[in-house]
Amino acid sequence: MSDFGLIAKLEAQQDAGADIELLRGAIGCESVTGNEGHFVDFLMSEMTQIGLKPASGDFLPDRPNTWGARVGTTDGPNLMFVGHTDTVHVRGWAEHWKGQPQEDPFSAPVIDNEIWGRGACDLKAGICSALAALRLLDTVGVQLAGTVSFAFIGDEESGEPNTGVSAGAKDLVKRIATGEIAKPDFAIYVEPTKLDVYTAQIGFFIAEISITGKSAYFGTPQDGVDALKATHQLLTALWQHAEELxxxxxxxxxxxxxxxxxxxxxxxxxxxxxxxxxxxxRKLRPGENLDDAVAQFEAVVKGVAFDDGISFDIIYPAGRDHRFGGSPVEIDPDHPAAKSLAKCVTEVREATAEIGGAPYWSESPFLVNEIGCPTVYCAPGDISIAHTFEERVAVSEYLAGVRAFALFIARFCGTKTESTKLNGGNQ
Incomplete structure (x- = not known):
C-alpha cells in the first residue's frame, strides 16, 4: 500500500466516535498520583482487546505499571510508546466549575469540540492516541513487520505526599535491562506537545533553604539576629545569579x-x-551537569556575607534520575525517526509539525541515558493548561494524533510486504 493510499485509508476508516469514547473512559478513571491502579485496569482491558497480551507488575506496593507488545511478522525494529498513568490532584476543581458541565473533573464532557477533565492532555490523550493508532491499523488491515510496544508507568507527577520520584520509570528501565521487557529501538513518550516533536528537554533541581537567626522582642532588636534580613541578602544574590544565567x-x-x-x-x-x-x-539546559549546577548554586549561597549568628541548611527534595533532580537530555534533532514522525504529523493535518524542545521535565532521561534508547516527546495537548482547571484537549488534534501515530508505526516498523526501518539512522 502506498503512503498516499494508507493516509487516505486512515482518514476514511478512523472511528472518531470510538476514539473519543476511549479517551473519555480514560479520563473517567481517577488516577491521581498514588492511585494509578484503577486506570491500569482500564488500560489492560483495552490492550487485551487489541491483542497486546498485557502484563503488569508493582513498582511499589499496590501501585502497578503495565506493558504489552504486538510482535511483528519479521525481526523488525521495536517502537515503544511510553506514558505516565498518574495525574495531578483535583482540589478546588469542582468548586471552580460549580454548576458548569466541567464540574466533575472525571466526567469528560465534550464542550465546543474539546474534551475536558483532569488528565485530558497530561497525558491521557497521548496514551489513547497510541492505543487507538494500533486499533486503526488493524481496521485498515496493516500487518507490521516490526514490533510496536507500550509501557504505561506511574509516579511521574509531583505534589502528593511521599510520591512523585519516578518510581514507575525506574522499574520500567530495570525490567528492560534484565530482558523482561524487550529493549525498544526508538521511543515516543506521550507528553503533550501540540503534536510537535521534542528532541530535547530541560533539567532541573529544587532546593529548599532554611535560614536561622535568633528571635527577639521588637523593642530590643539588638538582642536578635534577623533571619528575614539575611534572606533578603540571599535573594539579592540569587537574582544576580539568575541574571548571569x-x-x-x-x-x-x-x-x-x-x-x-x-x-x-x-x-x-x-x-x-x-x-x-x-x-x-533551577532550570538546566542540555549539556549542563546537575552536580556542577548544584555546586555553582551552593557557592552563591555560601558567598553571601551573612551577619554573625545566621546559619542555613539546604535540602534537595525532588530527586528523579539524579539524586538532586532531573537531568536535561537531548537526541540529535536530525534523527531520522524524529524527522519522520514530524513528517507523519504534518501529512495528516494542515499544520506543520516542528522539531522543538520541552520546557518541562519528564522521564525520557531514563530511556535515553539508562538504556540508550533515542526518545522524543510527542502527543496531542497543550502543556500550558496541564495541572490547571482549564485542562482539556481539542478533538481534532486528538484524532489527528491517532492518525499520525498510526502512519508512523507503519513507516517505522514496516509492513509485512515492506520492511522500512528508521532506527539507527537507516531509511
Whole structure:
C-alpha cells in the first residue's frame, strides 16, 4: 500500500466516535498520583482487546505499571510508546466549575469540540492516541513487520505526599535491562506537545533553604539576629545569579538556564524574625551537569556575607534520575525517526509539525541515558493548561494524533510486504 493510499485509508476508516469514547473512559478513571491502579485496569482491558497480551507488575506496593507488545511478522525494529498513568490532584476543581458541565473533573464532557477533565492532555490523550493508532491499523488491515510496544508507568507527577520520584520509570528501565521487557529501538513518550516533536528537554533541581537567626522582642532588636534580613541578602544574590544565567549560553530549542525563587515564608510575630524558609527551582539546559549546577548554586549561597549568628541548611527534595533532580537530555534533532514522525504529523493535518524542545521535565532521561534508547516527546495537548482547571484537549488534534501515530508505526516498523526501518539512522 502506498503512503498516499494508507493516509487516505486512515482518514476514511478512523472511528472518531470510538476514539473519543476511549479517551473519555480514560479520563473517567481517577488516577491521581498514588492511585494509578484503577486506570491500569482500564488500560489492560483495552490492550487485551487489541491483542497486546498485557502484563503488569508493582513498582511499589499496590501501585502497578503495565506493558504489552504486538510482535511483528519479521525481526523488525521495536517502537515503544511510553506514558505516565498518574495525574495531578483535583482540589478546588469542582468548586471552580460549580454548576458548569466541567464540574466533575472525571466526567469528560465534550464542550465546543474539546474534551475536558483532569488528565485530558497530561497525558491521557497521548496514551489513547497510541492505543487507538494500533486499533486503526488493524481496521485498515496493516500487518507490521516490526514490533510496536507500550509501557504505561506511574509516579511521574509531583505534589502528593511521599510520591512523585519516578518510581514507575525506574522499574520500567530495570525490567528492560534484565530482558523482561524487550529493549525498544526508538521511543515516543506521550507528553503533550501540540503534536510537535521534542528532541530535547530541560533539567532541573529544587532546593529548599532554611535560614536561622535568633528571635527577639521588637523593642530590643539588638538582642536578635534577623533571619528575614539575611534572606533578603540571599535573594539579592540569587537574582544576580539568575541574571548571569540568562546572559550565559543558550540552547537552540530550550533557551538559557535560569533560577526562580518560588516561595518564601518567614516572620509573622511582633519580633525579630528568627527563621525564614524559601524554595527555588533551577532550570538546566542540555549539556549542563546537575552536580556542577548544584555546586555553582551552593557557592552563591555560601558567598553571601551573612551577619554573625545566621546559619542555613539546604535540602534537595525532588530527586528523579539524579539524586538532586532531573537531568536535561537531548537526541540529535536530525534523527531520522524524529524527522519522520514530524513528517507523519504534518501529512495528516494542515499544520506543520516542528522539531522543538520541552520546557518541562519528564522521564525520557531514563530511556535515553539508562538504556540508550533515542526518545522524543510527542502527543496531542497543550502543556500550558496541564495541572490547571482549564485542562482539556481539542478533538481534532486528538484524532489527528491517532492518525499520525498510526502512519508512523507503519513507516517505522514496516509492513509485512515492506520492511522500512528508521532506527539507527537507516531509511
Amino acid at each position: 540568562a546572559q550565559g549560553p543558550t540552547h537552540p530549542l530550550v533557551g538559557a538556564s535560569d533560577i526562580l525563587v518560588t516561595k518564601i515564608n518567614g516572620g509573622g510575630y511582633i519580633a525579630v524574625p528568627g527563621e525564614c524558609e524559601l524554595s527555588l527551582i
